[in-house]
Amino acid sequence: MSRINSGGVSTRNPFGPSWGSSVRTGKGEPASVGEQVQQNLFGKKKPPLVDSDDADIAAQMARLHAFRKRLARLAGDAEDDYDLVLAEGTIAMIDDKGLIYVGRRFLLDHMDHLDVLVGVLAHEIGHRPRRWNEYKAEAPRSKEEAEKLCRLEETRADYFAGKALAELKLQVEPLIAFLTAVQVQPHPEYFSAALRAEVLREGFTDGRRRANNRKKFFPELDRMRGAGGDLGTG
Ligand SMILES: [Zn+2]
Numbered sequence: 019m020s021r022i023n024s025g026g027v028s029t030r031n032p033f034g035p036s037w038g039s040s041v042r043t044g045k046g047e048p049a050s051v052g053e054q055v056q057q058n059l060f061g062k063k064k065p066p067l068v069d070s071d072d073a074d075i076a077a078q079m080a081r082l083h084a085f086r087k088r089l090a091r092l093a094g095d096a097e098d099d100y101d102l103v104l105a106e107g108t109i110a111m112i113d114d115k116g117l118i119y120v121g122r123r124f125l126l127d128h129m130d131h132l133d134v135l136v137g138v139l140a141h142e143i144g145h146r147p148r149r150w151n152e153y154k155a156e157a158p159r160s161k162e163e164a165e166k167l168c169r170l171e172e173t174r175a176d177y178f179a180g181k182a183l184a185e186l187k188l189q190v191e192p193l194i195a196f197l198t199a200v201q202v203q204p205h206p207e208y209f210s211a212a213l214r215a216e217v218l219r220e221g222f223t224d225g226r227r228r229a230n231n232r233k234k235f236f237p238e239l240d241r242m243r244g245a246g247g248d249l250g251t252g
Pocket residue numbers: 033034035141142145172175
């Protein structure tokens with residue numbers, strides 16, 4: 019999709035890990051599975067930051083910050099576990115500290131597509147990079163095993179994105195359409211957009227069922243969540 023690519027977006031999988039080209043940040047070889055996966059998934063070269071001097075962009079970022087907090091809580095994390103910065107040459111990416119780089123072009127192109135913006139944000143938060151510290155003790159695996167783990171991780175993030183969109187009463191199909199549009203070509207190490215669409219829809223169905231059950235059995239709770247976004251804890 020030339021409109022998106024003209025923004026300098028990587029021609030690789032927009033949300034995927036950068037296989038084999040991770041930046042080692044001077045730490046040398048990974049010492050554990052956690053580090054290994056963190057390097058593959060979140061150790062990418064950081065995109066250059068840009069100022070949000072534009073009023074539209076600033077407003078958009080403020081709106082995304084509100085969703086960042088809600089998504090963090092839905093993921094079971096603290097709001098402050100994540101932050102957002104404006105960047106160039108990316109759609110969105112998250113680093114191992116939970117800092118999310120949001121592409122300026124992507125924001126501008128999707129001003130009116132809240133489902134896509136929040137869906138992409140949800141995918142990044144769904145990675146929950148700090149969680150990988152749990153794997154600190156385990157010895158590194160083979161490259162193939164680590165890659166498999168990373169692919170599973172992508173699936174997990176997609177499932178969460180679908181689920182979160184339903185919980186936030188947004189739609190999943192616009193995100194799937196976006197994902198399909200930016201998929202340049204199938205890559206042997208990525209799952210296809212078609213498979214990711216299935217995962218997203220499954221997560222969405224799960225999220226909608228939860229939301230419906232809550233509405234049915236705990237109407238008070240549902241109203242509170244509706245008014246305040248969500249309860250904030252639990
Ligand atoms: Zn991802």
